Amino acid sequence: MSGAGYDVVVDVDEEGDLGHTDLQEDLEFHSSNFNTDASTSSRKLPGSSPGLPPPATTGSGSSKRFLWTLSFYAQFFDVDTSSVLARCWAALYPRANFLDVLEGNPDLYGPIWIATTVVFILFLGGTISKYLAETGQGHFVYDFRLLSGAAGLIYGYTLVIPIVLFLALKYFGSESANLLECWALYGYSNLIWIPVALISWSPISILNYVFVGVGFGLSVAFLLRNLYPVLSATDKQTSKILLILVVVFHAFLAIFIKVLFFAPARKTTEDPTPVKDGESTRLFMF
Structure with missing residues (x-):
């Protein structure tokens, strides 16, 4: 060893005698066991000692994600x-397969917020439509059943239908079926209902039918375009049946949206002629 970087201070008297200090004996460089201890300790894992858990950086158990942990969700x-904005744009203006846009990383962030936005806009549009239909008939009362109905319809459809489709694909032997991708596909397909709900509050029923029909056509075309490669993995007859069921279920969604939220309420005709108390019994008898 060269000893570079080390300073040695030696007390020297006037005669130049070093006293009892012997440089050959007292200032010897001893071989250190630092490298040996480091290599030995590197081979010892904390888990090898009793009562000590393995470190978090080791591969044992760090990659496991359980249902009750936040890392799983x-x-x-x-x-x-x-990425969410790019996927929304790809859902509204599909130029490529949406599953390719996901790039193997489907998410639930976009579908949840899209479904929530659709629920509130359906409630808002349905309330406006009902208000316009009942103008001049007295005090208007908000119907909060529209909010619960919109939540049940949109959340239920987006949650249940992909599960049914995934189980059907697995039953018929499709290996490319992925439940998270089905949820993402149906979740982003709901995006078209946001502009439809914003313009479908008109009291003109035929106009609302046109808007809802356009929304149904665009969204079902988006679903069929992206589901066809997955459904075609099954046999030909099964894939046709599944495609028909996808269209039918989506048509039911569009019909329920039109009827529940954008159908003008019937105006009750009131007789302006006052009825006396004595005549009310005879009127009800007839």
Whole structure:
């Protein structure tokens, strides 16, 4: 060893005698066991000692994600704002297969917020439509059953139908079926109902039918375009049946949206002639 970097201070008297200090004996460089101890400790894991858990950086158990941990659900929301906006644009203006746009990382962040937005806009549009239909008939009362109905319809459809489709694909032997991708596909397909709900509050019923019909056509075309490669993995007859069921279920969704939220309420005709108390019994008898 060269000893570079080490300073030695030696007390020297006037005669130059070093006293009892012997440089050959007292200032010897001893071999250190630092490297040996480090290599030995590197081979010892904390888990080898009793009572000490393995470190978090080791591979034992760190990659496991259980249902009761936040990391299990965080993986479904591992997406940034730019990715969500790009997926929304791909759903409204599809130029490529949406599953390719997902790039193997389907999320639930976008579908949940889209479904929530659709629920509130359906409630708002349905309330406006009902208000316009009942103008001049007395005090208007908000019907909050529209909110619960919109939540049940949109959340139920977006949650249940992908599960049914996934189970059907698995039953018929499709290996490419992925439940998270089905949820993402149906969730982003709901995006078209936001502009439809914003313009379908007109008291003109035929106009509302046109708007809802356009929304149904665009959204079902988006679903069929992206589901066809997955459904075609089954046999030909089964894929046709599944495609028909996808269209039928989506048609029911569009019909319920039109009837429940954008159908003008019937105006009750009131007789302006006052009725006396004595005549009310005879009127009810007839």
